[in-house]
């Protein structure tokens with residue numbers, strides 16, 4: 223991964239962080255589509271994780287820790303993302319497991335940074351990184367090809383989320399090209415240990431653009447939702463994305479919607495280009511919050527499947 227792309231990835235995470243830290247809210251009222259899968263849509267891409275072992279080449283990995291690349295960014299997270307089986311694997315129940323693990327050592331270093339500034343354990347540790355974890359993405363040629371180079375469709379991720387102090391699990395999307403926030407970010411599900419530990423049934427969805435993000439005058443667009451048994455059961459986290467609207471929610475119930483503005487520009491509607499999915503569990507920092515190291519094993523996110531349907535082209 224080049225310094226440039228690492229920086230972009232860094233900025234992505236910065237946005238995800240500060241977005242939720244800041245103000246904002248809202249979204250469009252009265253969505254014109256809902257979270258019922260249209261019968262005209264067909265399944266274009268999916269992974270049901272039926273084969274135990276390592277994730278298939280449906281997926282690629284983001285590797286490394288906050289502050290890589292020599293640029294201050296992120297939200298003081300404490301995880302180092304690896305490709306190692308201890309952090310991401312498919313179990314015998316047909317589930318993808320994202321598993322934070324306490325401790326970080328030289329064997330965890332994946333050199334996710336530019337080759338000119340390779341990951342060095344002492345540097346990573348000096349930043350307060352105390353755990354490993356995983357961030358898987360669908361940022362692959364095969365994924366974009368399967369979706370016919372358009373992002374429009376119905377996305378569903380069935381997962382059980384860790385609602386543990388210190389955890390920041392997320393199911394989200396990033397526009398394929400450009401820099402954040404101009405490339406567009408869609409957060410289907412975020413659970414913040416720093417904010418939701420005393421109200422664990424909370425879940426948040428939102429979008430980021432040049433016009434609407436944590437640092438903009440208009441602020442971020444997001445919504446929180448109370449989901450019964452959020453942490454103790456599997457839920458379907460859903461996104462219905464059309465050429466004119468983004469609708470998100472849980473188990474068929476809409477939480478958030480955003481309509482393409484009149485006279486839209488790429489500033490307020492960057493949501494026309496292909497985008498990829500990301501699944502991760504961050505540990506600690508401003509959004510994960512403080513944690514007991516003994517709770518890290520409980521920060522496991524379990525994903526039953528990921529499916530993407532699209533309308534007839």
Ligand SMILES: [Ca+2]
Pocket residue numbers: 270271272315316317525526527
């Ligand atoms: Ca499955």
